[in-house]
Amino acid sequence: MTRIKCCGMTRVEDALLAARLGADAIGLVFTARSKRQVTLARAREIVAALPPFVATVALFMDDDARLVRQVIEEVRPTLLQFHGSETDEWCMQFDLPFLKAIAMGDGAAALPRLRDYPHAAGLLLDGHGFGEAGGSGKAFDWSLLPGELMQPMILAGGLHAGNVADAVRLLRPWAVDVASGVESSPGVKDPDKLAAFIHAVRAVEAG
Ligand SMILES: O=C(O)c1ccccc1N[C@@H]1O[C@H](COP(=O)(O)O)[C@@H](O)[C@H]1O
Numbered sequence: 001m002t003r004i005k006c007c008g009m010t011r012v013e014d015a016l017l018a019a020r021l022g023a024d025a026i027g028l029v030f031t032a033r034s035k036r037q038v039t040l041a042r043a044r045e046i047v048a049a050l051p052p053f054v055a056t057v058a059l060f061m062d063d064d065a066r067l068v069r070q071v072i073e074e075v076r077p078t079l080l081q082f083h084g085s086e087t088d089e090w091c092m093q094f095d096l097p098f099l100k101a102i103a104m105g106d107g108a109a110a111l112p113r114l115r116d117y118p119h120a121a122g123l124l125l126d127g128h129g130f131g132e133a134g135g136s137g138k139a140f141d142w143s144l145l146p147g148e149l150m151q152p153m154i155l156a157g158g159l160h161a162g163n164v165a166d167a168v169r170l171l172r173p174w175a176v177d178v179a180s181g182v183e184s185s186p187g188v189k190d191p192d193k194l195a196a197f198i199h200a201v202r203a204v205e206a207g
Contacts, residue, residue: 002168002201003175005057005154006194008036008135010187015046017191021198024175025055027081030071033061033133035186036179043075057081057099061133068094081124083134088117097121099154104140105129111144120151124177127157137180139163142171161196168204176201 006018007027015026028043029036038046047056058077060068062084071077072094080098082091091098100117101124104110110130114123125145127138139158152174155167160181167176182197184190 001205002173004198004201005055005175005177006179006182006189006197007057007059007156007177008034008179008183008187009046009189010036010038010042011189012042012046012049014189014194016049017189018194018198019051019054021195022202023054023198025057025078026050027057027059027177027179028075028077029059029135030067031059031061031063031083031133034059034135036135038187040071040074043071047075047077055079059083060086062086065090065093072096079121083126085131088119091117092119099124101126101134101156103128103130103132104144104157105132105138107141108144111146114146114149118150122152122154122174123149124154124156135179135186142167145171159197161193161200164197165200165204168201 003024005025006023009015009026028038055078057079058071059081083101099122100120102113104125105128126134127140154175155173156177159178182193
């Protein structure tokens with residue numbers, strides 16, 4: 001079964017809808033480099049409203065360790081997700097499982113980075129270039145991917161209801177992750193796009 005993470009939640013109603021539609025995880029973006037940055041207070045509201053068994057992922061990009069610790073203490077996310085030039089060792093200091101985003105937008109130059117995070121619970125492959133922020137709706141060249149990765153692969157970058165079924169069939173990722181492809185504007189999810197996305201993933205498995 002392909003897990004589904006819907007990222008960039010800023011509203012309780014969007015997170016609840018994603019959970020009701022069958023999302024396995026929601027993402028909360030804390031880095032100021034994002035158009036989807038959520039406040040700690042709103043993040044707490046979202047987490048408190050979610051039903052059981054929906055994971056919460058706190059996303060950072062080269063942020064201060066103090067912010068990460070504050071989020072862990074006040075929001076209690078299930079997992080951390082790092083999008084910048086953080087090292088494996090730096091990501092490990094929080095004693096929480098983490099996903100490391102790998103910027104695949106640089107083409108083959110990105111491939112050595114896939115081996116730099118042996119302690120990551122999963123590698124999230126995103127479409128942006130190194131040093132750029134994610135959530136851009138940019139896909140990368142899927143044919144670059146090696147057959148096997150050391151860790152579970154979370155496919156991200158430019159996914160939407162129209163391409164996610166092909167992605168799942170071709171690449172068989174552990175999970176898919178989407179932000180802009182299910183939005184009406186940054187941080188505001190579109191119920192129809194969200195439903196179509198989750199349905200498209202589940203339809204691959206059903207048929
Ligand atoms: O969503 C953001 O604003 C963001 C900012 C900085 C780093 C990562 C960010 N989002 C992540 O990027 C993926 C892909 O986004 P998209 O579907 O291409 O829009 C998203 O799922 C987040 O994990």
